[in-house]
Amino acid sequence: MQAPSDHAEQLDPYSSGPIELQDDLEGDTLREECGVFGIFGHPEAAAITALGLHALQHRGQEACGIVTFDGSRFHSERRLGLVGDTFSRREVIERLPGSTAVGHVRYSTTGATILRNVQPLFAELNAGGFAVGHNGNLTNGLSLRRELVKNGAMMQSTTDTEVILHLVAQSKRGHFVDRFIEALRAIEGAYSLVALTNKKLVGARDPLGIRPLVLGDLDGRPILTSETCALDMIGAKYVRDIEPGEIIVFDEEGAHTHKPFPPKPARPCIFEYIYFSRPDSIVGGRSVYEVRKAFGAQLARENHPDIDVVVPVPDSGVPAAVGYSQYSGVPFELGIIRNHYVGRTFIQPTQSVRELGVRMKHSANRAAIEGKRILLIDDSLVRGTTSKKIVRMMRDAGALEVHFRLASPPILYPDYYGIDLPDRGGLLAATHTLEEMREIIGADSLAFLSIDGMYRAMGYPGGRDPANPKFADHCFTGAYPTHLTDHSEAEPQPRQLSLLAEAS
Numbered sequence: 149m150q151a152p153s154d155h156a157e158q159l160d161p162y163s164s165g166p167i168e169l170q171d172d173l174e175g176d177t178l179r180e181e182c183g184v185f186g187i188f189g190h191p192e193a194a195a196i197t198a199l200g201l202h203a204l205q206h207r208g209q210e211a212c213g214i215v216t217f218d219g220s221r222f223h224s225e226r227r228l229g230l231v232g233d234t235f236s237r238r239e240v241i242e243r244l245p246g247s248t249a250v251g252h253v254r255y256s257t258t259g260a261t262i263l264r265n266v267q268p269l270f271a272e273l274n275a276g277g278f279a280v281g282h283n284g285n286l287t288n289g290l291s292l293r294r295e296l297v298k299n300g301a302m303m304q305s306t307t308d309t310e311v312i313l314h315l316v317a318q319s320k321r322g323h324f325v326d327r328f329i330e331a332l333r334a335i336e337g338a339y340s341l342v343a344l345t346n347k348k349l350v351g352a353r354d355p356l357g358i359r360p361l362v363l364g365d366l367d368g369r370p371i372l373t374s375e376t377c378a379l380d381m382i383g384a385k386y387v388r389d390i391e392p393g394e395i396i397v398f399d400e401e402g403a404h405t406h407k408p409f410p411p412k413p414a415r416p417c418i419f420e421y422i423y424f425s426r427p428d429s430i431v432g433g434r435s436v437y438e439v440r441k442a443f444g445a446q447l448a449r450e451n452h453p454d455i456d457v458v459v460p461v462p463d464s465g466v467p468a469a470v471g472y473s474q475y476s477g478v479p480f481e482l483g484i485i486r487n488h489y490v491g492r493t494f495i496q497p498t499q500s501v502r503e504l505g506v507r508m509k510h511s512a513n514r515a516a517i518e519g520k521r522i523l524l525i526d527d528s529l530v531r532g533t534t535s536k537k538i539v540r541m542m543r544d545a546g547a548l549e550v551h552f553r554l555a556s557p558p559i560l561y562p563d564y565y566g567i568d569l570p571d572r573g574g575l576l577a578a579t580h581t582l583e584e585m586r587e588i589i590g591a592d593s594l595a596f597l598s599i600d601g602m603y604r605a606m607g608y609p610g611g612r613d614p615a616n617p618k619f620a621d622h623c624f625t626g627a628y629p630t631h632l633t634d635h636s637e638a639e640p641q642p643r644q645l646s647l648l649a650e651a652s
């Protein structure tokens with residue numbers, strides 16, 4: 149087997165130069181937000197994968213990559229930047245021949261932005277080439293990595309995903325799928341994987357199904373991807389969700405499913421519904437748009453001040469504001485206009501630049517808010533940067549009163565499964581009371597969706613059952629669904645907030 153023709157290094161116009169040897173192996177784990185795509189047996193595998201990745205761009209805007217196999221060789225293109233910047237070019241797609249492909253979009257916050265971290269990762273194993281793209285974060289990735297390095301492994305990247313390659317390489321089992329399963333037995337945390345060998349396309353979802361992974365069908369060819377919006381983009385049919393703990397393999401003989409883990413109640417990440425997934429996707433059988441509307445309606449049910457208009461913080465607050473307005477009967481107005489040509493706020497690395505980013509991103513629509521008592525809705529509050537700027541902007545544009553509502557509960561704990569959130573010190577709600585937060589953001593009143601209300605909106609009338617919580621909701625409750633091997637120091641308990649009370 150030959151090594152892939154990887155054009156990343158020599159052709160990348162955004163490359164910051166030679167690979168740095170400094171690393172953060174002893175530091176925080178890498179936090180990544182990602183999307184994956186894979187297709188088997190299609191003559192235009194790379195072009196279709198590029199389109200699929202374009203639909204998943206919201207899941208990661210820092211880097212993207214595609215690896216294909218053409219029957220004798222692997223080919224790889226991995227770049228920093230947006231999918232459209234790289235994969236809309238015909239010559240790039242032409243360098244990716246083959247009928248099987250895997251692709252990845254990525255955004256990470258720690259570790260240098262360097263090409264060797266861009267996925268899909270590729271390794272030459274004794275049984276042949278192996279490429280893998282990963283959405284999620286392992287919670288024992290650092291521990292496994294230290295162990296592997298101690299035993300002589302030479303790591304090429306700083307991603308936790310690379311330990312999977314090494315574990316597969318070191319397995320003594322005969323068949324690829326058995327080696328892959330053995331590797332999965334060693335890892336903990338969240339993973340939705342798409343992998344490629346010279347014979348197979350493989351998909352895998354962690355035993356709790358923390359991150360999403362769906363199966364689609366394009367004219368009889370199987371597709372694996374993070375969200376159904378990628379299937380819609382290419383005109384493929386949704387077939388089903390890959391089940392938690394399922395490993396699915398496609399080769400010339402067809403599809404085979406393996407379920408090597410003891411069954412456990414699933415714990416899909418609730419943040420996919422709140423913020424992360426695209427509203428037109430169906431996640432776990434639920435329309436993300438409808439769920440977000442239900443969160444908004446529930447907010448209105450829980451707490452409804454006297455107001456003239458409901459205004460979303462675009463785009464993330466729009467569905468919840470529609471739901472709030474429909475439930476309460478208060479008119480919905482586009483009081484804030486978003487500039488679509490700036491990246492997501494979080495892409496900016498420092499607080500000062502982040503604040504600048506927020507101002508660049510949103511403008512007040514004076515005609516819709518002047519002289520009115522407005523209720524602003526956003527999906528979540530993290531550092532408070534967005535809300536503070538927006539409240540000031542609304543007052544400057546003549547709003548009489550500005551009430552702020554969040555279509556999720558206060559975020560009190562960090563995430564270790566692939567959502568980019570700061571540690572506790574950076575989470576406004578973990579370090580301030582409701583009244584302090586209201587004062588900081590400068591609103592006339594502030595309220596969050598309650599945890600039970602969030603579950604009611606998801607279709608559980610009894611609210612959250614602590615014995616069977618249904619979702620990975622640790623950001624709000626501290627109930628982490630897996631071992632946190634790399635984060636074993638107990639997180640101090642945050643101050644308890646009165647979640648239902650409105651500060652005014």
Ligand code: AMP
Nearest residue numbers: 464494528529530531532533534535568
């Ligand atoms: P902040 O301004 O720090 O309070 O962040 C809240 C804003 O960031 C909201 O508008 C959210 O839509 C958005 N947001 C929430 N979680 C994330 C995330 N993990 N990555 C990027 N943006 C996020």
